Amino acid sequence: MNLTQQERLNARILIVDDQPANVALLEAMLEEAGYTRVSSTMEPDKVCAMHRKAPFDLILLDLQMPGMDGFQVMEGLKASTADDDYLPVLVITAQPGHKLRALQAGAKDFISKPFDMVEVKARISNLIEVRLLHRQLARHNQYLEQVVQERTAELRESEARYRALTELATDWYWEQDGEGHFTKVSGPVLEMLGLQVDTLNDGAGTEHSDDGWNLAEREALRARIAARRPFLDMVLSRVMPGGVVRQYRVSGTPMFDASCTLIGYRGFGVEVLGSSLR
Structure with a gap:
């Protein structure tokens, strides 16, 4: 100055x-x-x-x-x-x-x-x-305070648009807070992760049966999420009753606030392939 x-x-x-x-x-x-x-x-x-x-x-x-x-x-x-x-x-x-x-x-x-x-x-x-x-x-x-407020408002607006578009364009969508609690779930996310919870905020949940999911792929996915690491198009597969195999692409990314502090995690997935083992 x-x-x-x-x-x-x-x-x-x-x-x-x-x-x-x-x-x-x-x-x-x-x-x-x-x-x-x-x-x-x-x-x-x-x-x-x-x-x-x-x-x-x-x-x-x-x-x-x-x-x-x-x-x-x-x-x-x-x-x-x-x-x-x-x-x-x-x-x-x-x-x-x-x-x-x-x-x-x-x-x-x-x-x-x-x-x-x-x-x-x-x-x-x-x-x-x-x-x-x-x-x-x-x-x-x-x-500077005014700029921060304006940028924060822009980020929130952008975040809302991103969430709406993502939910429309994907089969699954979920969000977790900084402690790993599920705050928003769209689609059978918990089933995909092999978890069973009574409410979204009860935490990471408890184990239940594999229901045909590839357990090695599931564990790799859960490890990525637990580490809050970004990943893109990770493949999961599931054998359905009758021998039909379904495959899914799942992506995830950490979320940050305006001060670059980690505040949670979100992910989304789409079904990409279905075939029969017969």
């Missing part, structure tokens, strides 16, 4: 000081440095409302003011802008003991009276850059 010089100079700055001479000095210094959006007030009780209405990128805040001091102003700012964890305050103080307290109260930096104008300009420039970069990062994160 980069900031242009114009972006820095367009930063909104507020001077809060009860001494007109200090306000005039800081205004002149900022104007000379090229800053174009500088406001001031000698009424600290109005700062929170001004910041809520149009947030400032930097607030130059005198700590020692009658009626409402700078510490009270910072507490008000934190309470009134709870959705923004960044407090853009540079405190002004003549009391060395106030510096640590101000930083603990949330100020980002401090300048001492009497002013060293070179130091003041440098600290203002640094804090404005940090504030604007912080705001850019927040906007970028919001954009």
Whole structure:
């Protein structure tokens, strides 16, 4: 992320000081440095409302003011802008003991009276850059969250279309969750796998008779599914009563969510051949 010089100079700055001479000095210094959006007030009780209405990128805040001091102003700012964890305050103080307290109260930096104008300009420039970069990062994160939401919605829509088309185009279809529990079954999937369950969510199920299925092929299929490995067109065969042999092609693939975390497994199969042993 980069900031242009114009972006820095367009930063909104507020001077809060009860001494007109200090306000005039800081205004002149900022104007000379090229800053174009500088406001001031000698009424600290109005700062929170001004910041809520149009947030400032930097607030130059005198700590020692009658009626409402700078510490009270910072507490008000934190309470009134709870959705923004960044407090853009540079405190002004003549009391060395106030510096640590101000930083603990949330100020980002401090300048001492009497002013060293070179130091003041440098600290203002640094804090404005940090504030604007912080705001850019927040906007970028919001954009990324929006993109993730949009992509997730697209994936869900695509997944729904895939499931519908797959079920229409195949004889069998099944889904399992990340624990291996069957969550959706279309066709005699459990019979194909040699399982018997009372409900879909009872787990992997219990064994039952082979019913003419080729047991070696069945075990190979179950091993692939248990390992959550993708496979394509695996052949299964079954001898039906009367000696008719049926063959099926079965495919399976793991499922992942938008963050690439494994969430389950799905598979489908079609009958491809029927013949007689006679």
